[in-house]
Amino acid sequence: xxxxxxxxxxxxxGVVLVLYALNQFFHFLPAGYGKMPEEARYFIDAVxxxxxxxxxxEIVIGLLLIINKWTAFILIVLFPLSVSFLxxxxxxxxxxxxxxxxxxxxLNVALLFSYKDKYMPLFE
Numbered sequence: 001x002x003x004x005x006x007x008x009x010x011x012x013x014g015v016v017l018v019l020y021a022l023n024q025f026f027h028f029l030p031a032g033y034g035k036m037p038e039e040a041r042y043f044i045d046a047v048x049x050x051x052x053x054x055x056x057x058e059i060v061i062g063l064l065l066i067i068n069k070w071t072a073f074i075l076i077v078l079f080p081l082s083v084s085f086l087x088x089x090x091x092x093x094x095x096x097x098x099x100x101x102x103x104x105x106x107l108n109v110a111l112l113f114s115y116k117d118k119y120m121p122l123f124e
Contacts, residue, residue: 006114010065013107017062017078020100021055036092043088054081072118075111082108 002010023029036044058081064074082105089101112119 002114006111007068009107009111009114010068010071013078013104013111014062014065016100016104016107017058017065021058021062024051024055035094040088040092057081071111072115075108075115076119078108079112 019029023031061074061078061081064070082101086098086101086105089098
């Protein structure tokens with residue numbers, strides 16, 4: 001049984017992911033990518049057609065975290081996404097807008113450490 005803090009972080013991360021992804025479809029919260037350098041805009045234009053799939057994946061990941069299903073595996077799947085989210089927001093040079101990516105990355109890493117007993121057999 002995981003601690004109450006671990007449960008709170010898992011549910012919080014799931015809710016953040018679900019709300020962020022749903023907001024990309026329904027626009028119920030103000031959102032945007034802020035002032036982007038030209039290269040970042042080119043990147044968004046290049047991957048624009050894949051973004052709905054990414055947001056649907058975020059919804060599935062968030063829901064699985066909320067219901068505590070396959071959590072150790074889901075945290076590994078989420079890690080590259082949270083790192084790329086953090087790198088992209090940092091590359092946009094708007095540090096005030098980096099906090100959502102920081103929250104996701106910090107919660108993801110903290111939860112990875114709380115599930116380290118599940119990952120230890122991989123390193124034997």
